[in-house]
Amino acid sequence: MSTLIVVEHRDGALTASTTHVVAAARALGTEVDLLVAGEGIDAVAAAAARLDGVRAVLTADHAVYAHQLAEPMAALIVACVDDYSHLLAAASSSGKDILPRVAALKGVPQISDIIAIEAPDTFKRPIYAGSAIATLSNHAPLKVMSVRTSAFDAVAETGSAEIRALGIVVDNTLSTFVGDELATSHGPELGSARVIVSGGRGLGSGENFKLLDGVAAKLGAAIGASRAAVDAGYAANDLQVGQTGKVVAPDLYIAVGISGAIQHLAGMKDSKVIVAINQDEEAPIFGVADYGLVGDLFEVIPALESRL
Amino acid sequence: MKVLVGVKRVIDYNVKVRVRPDHSDVDLTNTKMAMNPFCEIAVEEALRLKERGVASEIVAVSIGPKAAQEQLRTALALGADRAIHIESEERLDSLEVAQVLARLVAEEQPGLVILGKQAIDSDNNQTGQMLAALTGMGQGTFASRLEVTDEEVQVTREVDGGLRTLALRLPAVITTDLRLNEPRHARLPDIMKAKKKPIDSRGIDTVGLAASGYLRLERVETPAARQGGSKVASVDELVDKLKHEAKVL
The missing domain is CATH 3.40.50.620 (HUPs)
Structure with a gap:
């Protein structure tokens, strides 16, 4: 074989x-x-x-x-x-x-x-x-x-x-390449990153989504996003973690402002350590998190960045 | 141009699936079922092509149990012109579904086939690519934008790293990604009118499918539940635990 x-x-x-x-x-x-x-x-x-x-x-x-x-x-x-x-x-x-x-x-x-x-x-x-x-x-x-x-x-x-x-050449009359619009990422690739900081709808805007950059830079982390954040235009499509996006299993996954829909959990629940930061203490993300922190992410994220 | 769209009946995406106690499969008895969300996007894209004058006729196709006609009725209420139902109580693998669809493509000669990129039950993400192979067509998978001209379709695809645009010779197969469009809901008068639209229903035995039996489902289990739920009170405690307890910092 x-x-x-x-x-x-x-x-x-x-x-x-x-x-x-x-x-x-x-x-x-x-x-x-x-x-x-x-x-x-x-x-x-x-x-x-x-x-x-x-x-x-x-x-x-x-x-x-x-x-x-x-x-x-x-x-x-x-x-x-x-x-x-x-x-x-x-x-x-x-x-x-x-x-x-x-x-x-x-x-x-x-x-x-x-x-x-x-x-x-x-x-x-x-x-x-x-x-x-x-x-x-x-x-x-x-x-x-x-x-x-x-x-x-x-x-x-x-x-x-x-x-x-091999020296094999085939014909292709069916498809032609037109162009790529590839996102320029600063950190490591999402699929192979050891640490991922992921943002959800709780961030509220594309501008706020950039708050995650500081924490990610300090941790050498890749940035991820929930479907809600991508649909809302806060983050690029190729950052989506979940059932229909990327499936990741880093050593540390920090979910920020992500409620934890089953479709999102499908993409990250095999991470070794999960941290959830969310204002809503009932959010399902806390059910899979090893460390949950209930609080206003706009206060927690800068505080976290300064302590890393 | 005629557009063929695939419609699959699946568990409603809000419903949590249960595994049968004997581990033979999941248990779908009395479970709420719905049109696969990616198929809704496929139907919507076909409707928009018709509204733009690109598509002249929309044919919705479903392969599945008798009850799959409910999802075809939904497609008809949304604006599909007619429907074909290939009735099969047995579950088919993606290759078998693609083989049946290839038969219908030969019969209907559509200019474009639009399918969902994956069904949320099996999560296979195979049927569109397989259909394209079997019919000798080009494939535009995970589409987030379509532009159809006389001889080709330009497809922007969601890929690792960003977006990629291809031009495909028609006819071609497209599979939909989440951001291709936002599907509309059917209006009540259209739901009533859809009851009069034709569904051509035939048995799976009429399409000459030779099942290979290559794949066997041996067992289905519930994954080990993750032990979560612990809370920390402050950022300091979080950083301390990540450093000294989890040792990931």
Whole structure:
């Protein structure tokens, strides 16, 4: 048995998510190969080759794979996945976009968002916004699965796998890249941050939302947001933590002015330590918080910043 | 242009799900059901395309139990022109749903298919991408903005890091994200009128679906409850506990 992992990269660098997916693949007990596709990907391939436990890094370097659009990526993966028993990618916006397209082209189902591997064909995943955990067995000849990266520890980067160019070029007449509007973030990436400071509707405005920046800077934290805060325009969409946004599990999650709807809890309740700061002592967020502080966040946040 | 929209009947998003005592599945008996919130956004986007003169006809499709006709009636009350119901009491996986939808796409030849990006029961986020693959169409997943011209649709997508815009050749499959639009509510007179709109209901056996049996649900459990609820009285106490008790600072 062997596993192929679709490597994610951005701005010429490997994203942290891949290191967690490799850990999941190693838990399967199979050989592990990585696929790096894009345009000008030498540095990404070299970084991928350093991940522990990787047998080979396969590369496809061509303009058609620039921006990793789902249509050419899926066609490429279909062309090189025949020898594998498992196909994995991170359950990121890119993995979610590409993997199901591959699964359907191969005529096999997909298991999304796996959080545990019971056996090479048996997996656990959350359903109903994490209100229940399903155990599924997958009997397909190719087991396609996206991995919830927060559920697997990253592997070390001390390996030296072989890098092999595939030389496969596919056509894409279906989709064209038009442009990106990427948020400029100052702190660490939300998905891999050790500490996250997250704001909700309680902050009241986009201007007030910036109050969190000071605390986040002192803690080296990433900024997150509830759906309510994103819908209200206080924070960018890619900061949303929850059932339909990002699922995170940092060492410390500080929820500020977030009431704690089940959809939000689904995205952060596996954090190691949760702090809730909210004016409403009945807010459901306190039910999952290790340390709750009832109070006016406009007084608490500056006070917290000054004591860190 | 004809627009096909998917509608799934799911547990109401405000209802907390219970696991069956025998762990075979969740228990949905006597549970309030509703249209999947992402499907509501899909229906709304189709309505707006029709109001802008881009869409000429909206066909709502649901695959599920007989009761799924309630959600199709809702789609009709909102303004869909007609509905197709593929009746299946068995639960299908996303690939099987995509295979049935692909059959309907071949039959209806829509210019655009709009589906929710995920259903809030299985949280799979697969069907749209699978349908696009099976029909050879391009896919615009997690859409927050659509602009349709004669030959293409420009889709702005919510991705990690921000927004990405793609141009897709038509026909194409779109899956909706939360901020594509704010769905309207059906008005009472329209709910009455919707009762006269046609629902073409057929059994799942009529679409020639060959179930693979590849996936088996072995067990469903309630996750370990988190022991929360402790309170601190001040910022000083909070910082002290984070440093010395939780040791995360």
